[in-house]
Amino acid sequence: MRYDLMIAGFGGQGVLLAGNLLSYAAIEEGKNVSYFPAYGVEKRGGSATCTVVIADGAVGSPVVGNPSTLVVLNQASLERFGSKVRPGGICIYNSSLVDVSGLDRGDITLVPVPMNEIAMELGDSRMVNMVAVGAYLALVPAVGTASVAGALEQALPERNHRFIPANLKAIEAGGAAARQKKA
Amino acid sequence: MSKRLFVKGNEAAAMGALEAGCRYYFGYPITPQSDIPEYLSRELPGLGGEFIQAESEVASINMLLGASACGKRAMTSSSSPGISLKQEGISYMAGSELPGVIINISRSGPGLGGIDASQSDYFQSVKGGGHGGYHIPVLAPNSVQEMYDLTMHAFDLADLYRTPVMVLGDSVVGQMKEALVPNPRPQRELPEKDWAVRGKGGGEQRVVKSLFLGDGELEAHNWKLHAKYQVMKEKEVMYETYLADDAELLVTGFGSVSRIAQTAIAMAREEGLKVGLFRPITLFPFPEKALAEAGIRAGRVLVVELNCGQMVEDVRLAVNGKAEVGFYGRPPGAGSLPSPEELLDVIRKSCARI
Numbered sequence: 001m002r003y004d005l006m007i008a009g010f011g012g013q014g015v016l017l018a019g020n021l022l023s024y025a026a027i028e029e030g031k032n033v034s035y036f037p038a039y040g041v042e043k044r045g046g047s048a049t050c051t052v053v054i055a056d057g058a059v060g061s062p063v064v065g066n067p068s069t070l071v072v073l074n075q076a077s078l079e080r081f082g083s084k085v086r087p088g089g090i091c092i093y094n095s096s097l098v099d100v101s102g103l104d105r106g107d108i109t110l111v112p113v114p115m116n117e118i119a120m121e122l123g124d125s126r127m128v129n130m131v132a133v134g135a136y137l138a139l140v141p142a143v144g145t146a147s148v149a150g151a152l153e154q155a156l157p158e159r160n161h162r163f164i165p166a167n168l169k170a171i172e173a174g175g176a177a178a179r180q181k182k183a
Numbered sequence: 184m185s186k187r188l189f190v191k192g193n194e195a196a197a198m199g200a201l202e203a204g205c206r207y208y209f210g211y212p213i214t215p216q217s218d219i220p221e222y223l224s225r226e227l228p229g230l231g232g233e234f235i236q237a238e239s240e241v242a243s244i245n246m247l248l249g250a251s252a253c254g255k256r257a258m259t260s261s262s263s264p265g266i267s268l269k270q271e272g273i274s275y276m277a278g279s280e281l282p283g284v285i286i287n288i289s290r291s292g293p294g295l296g297g298i299d300a301s302q303s304d305y306f307q308s309v310k311g312g313g314h315g316g317y318h319i320p321v322l323a324p325n326s327v328q329e330m331y332d333l334t335m336h337a338f339d340l341a342d343l344y345r346t347p348v349m350v351l352g353d354s355v356v357g358q359m360k361e362a363l364v365p366n367p368r369p370q371r372e373l374p375e376k377d378w379a380v381r382g383k384g385g386g387e388q389r390v391v392k393s394l395f396l397g398d399g400e401l402e403a404h405n406w407k408l409h410a411k412y413q414v415m416k417e418k419e420v421m422y423e424t425y426l427a428d429d430a431e432l433l434v435t436g437f438g439s440v441s442r443i444a445q446t447a448i449a450m451a452r453e454e455g456l457k458v459g460l461f462r463p464i465t466l467f468p469f470p471e472k473a474l475a476e477a478g479i480r481a482g483r484v485l486v487v488e489l490n491c492g493q494m495v496e497d498v499r500l501a502v503n504g505k506a507e508v509g510f511y512g513r514p515p516g517a518g519s520l521p522s523p524e525e526l527l528d529v530i531r532k533s534c535a536r537i
Contacts, residue, residue, distance in 0.1 A: 020360070027189045027362055035189075035360040061446035062359050062439075065522020154189070 001056055003142035004064045007132065008049040008081055009073030009094075011039060014129030017155060018071075019050035021133055024151035025143040026054040034062035047076060054142045069140055071132050072098055073115065092135050092178065094128065111139065113177045119170060127170035134174025145171070188363045192330040192356040193218035195363050196286055197226070199334035200258050202368050205284070206232030207257035209246035211239055211265060214298045215354040216288035219260045240265040244272030244285075251281040252391040254379025256338055260286035263304055264295060266312075273347050274313030277408070278393025280378075282341030284334065286350045288357040291515030300353040300439055301515030305493035308351050309467040316405070318412050320348045320419060321466040323437040327361035333464070335368055340419065342373045344411055351466065353489070355439035355520070412468070421464035422473055426452060430459030432533055433481040433506075435474065435498060437463050440487050440521070447526035456534045466494070471501035478506040485533050487526065488512045489519070509533055 005022070009015045016037050026033040032055050039048040051067070053059045066086040072078045073094045082100075085091050087107040093100060096116030103110075113135045119127040137145055148171065152164045190198070197219045200208075208223045220236065227234040237243035243259050250257035261269060266287045276283055287308065291301035308321045320340050322333040330352065337348040380389050395401040425445055427433060434444050441462040451458045461477050461484075463470050478484040478498070484506050486495040495510045502508060511529045513519045 023360060024189055027187060030187075032362060033189070033360075036355065037358055059361070060449065061443040061523045062355065062361075063443050063520050063522055065524040 003054045004067050005052045005069045006067040007071045008077035011046045011048045013073045015048040018129040018133050019052045021155040024154045025147040028147045032059045034059045036062040111181050118173050130167045130170035131174035134171035135178035138175035138178040190363050191360050192327045194222050195327045195331040196334045197222040199331035203335040203338035205256045205258050207250045209235045209243035210259050213262045213265045216260050216262045240268035244269035247283045251283045254376040258284040263289045263292050270313035274315050275393050276347045277317035279391050280345040283347045284337045288352050300355045302489040318467050322350050323466050325438050325441045327363050339371050416468040420468050420470045422470040423462045425460040427459030427477050430481045431457040432483050433478050434485045435461040436487040446523040450527045451530045469497050475501045478502045483507045485509045
């Protein structure tokens with residue numbers, strides 16, 4: 001199988017960490033993976049995207065024009081990439097910040113997840129990216145949730161390992177929200 | 184088999200350099216290659232090596248020249264504008280027959296340009312770059328694994344031929360992360376560095392220089408260098424093909440764009456189009472014979488580059504009019520990377536014209 005995913009948001013939302021986490025999980029499962037980040041020169045507030053390809057065989061192009069899954073965390077990213085999702089694909093969007101009424105895509109599955117609200121309920125708005133990872137894993141079986149739990153140790157610097165249980169909760173909450181919306 | 188790591192291409196190149204026995208690094212930071220000095224600044228002191236952040240690119244290439252003249256494995260890295268500044272030193276190293284590795288994680292230009300992926304330094308890399316009509320081997324990795332393996336290989340080539348060697352990448356291969364198997368350094372028989380300077384009291388005087396003023400001396404030196412380039416062309420060419428045997432359209436590109444092309448070719452094959460890939464790994468020596476054979480067999484060659492047309496000139500020289508040569512290029516800059524889907528479109532159009 002080959003899964004491709006684009007995650008997009010603004011700098012500071014943890015887009016790159018989310019992509020890294022899924023990649024480490026794929027490595028853990030013995031799969032091939034490419035993680036390709038693209039971001040502006042700004043530290044915060046600019047756009048940040050990453051493309052992750054997970055495959056049993058060769059990864060091929062690390063650049064993907066029409067991703068099968070798009071996860072968007074802010075409005076600007078929806079406007080930039082919403083039209084590019086492959087027909088039949090999935091767009092998971094952060095409904096706390098993103099309005100999809102202007103997007104004319106009857107040919108893809110739109111899944112709203114109020115990522116900021118869920119993260120705030122868990123006590124930390126910085127968990128938005130983990131909520132997004134959970135939502136993605138609930139809809140696309142690119143990697144197992146157990147491998148993601150293991151991969152947190154590699155994706156996070158050691159000083160942040162104390163936050164792993166909180167991150168796992170956020171992943172779980174994101175998954176629950178996505179499953180509910182899809183059903 | 185060693186454990187698979189998950190690292191950035193830039194880090195992989197730095198790891199490859201350490202495995203190859205490089206213990207001296209001199210550089211000056213510039214995006215998108217600063218992970219290389221960052222990694223080495225952390226690792227080299229503990230290995231008994233030296234990491235120096237020089238005051239400029241010009242200083243750092245001359246420090247590389249100095250370390251190499253002492254017989255040590257040493258390296259510098261930069262990105263396009265910084266590599267331009269190093270050209271004088273590279274020319275002096277080529278003239279003095281000094282080994283050394285230079286990594287260029289190129290960015291878009293001309294001038295300060297931008298930080299995005301670009302292949303617009305092809306001409307500068309393979310046609311000399313600095314003054315004086317020299318060549319240096321140029322290796323073009325297209326994966327994180329090759330960033331590691333080819334950097335190791337660069338050190339061996341440098342010592343075998345007493346020449347600077349360049350590893351030419353861009354922000355795609357530098358910034359992306361993939362699985363890496365940190366292979367051990369290959370065992371190769373390398374010549375003794377009986378030319379390296381040793382300081383006073385080291386026996387017979389040794390001189391490392393690129394100035395030759397005696398009658399006929401410089402001409403002889405240039406013929407010697409020229410002969411070395413011919414041996415490289417005979418022995419050191421590297422390339423890779425993918426579905427090229429029965430191809431009626433041969434796509435060729437180096438480095439990052441070859442990865443995009445490979446997926447586009449796989450998509451084209453699913454549509455029944457007979458398309459294959461030829462990827463030069465050494466840009467100098469250019470795989471002219473193998474490319475000519477494959478290109479003439481296919482009849483049509485499509486060159487793809489992240490620039491407005493550079494390697495296409497070497498492809499035309501290689502096939503020498505015996506195959507039709509088309510070109511698709513994208514000038515460098517933000518948002519300029521073609522997607523596999525876009526390249527597939529170009530391939531479809533090229534095939535329709537057959």
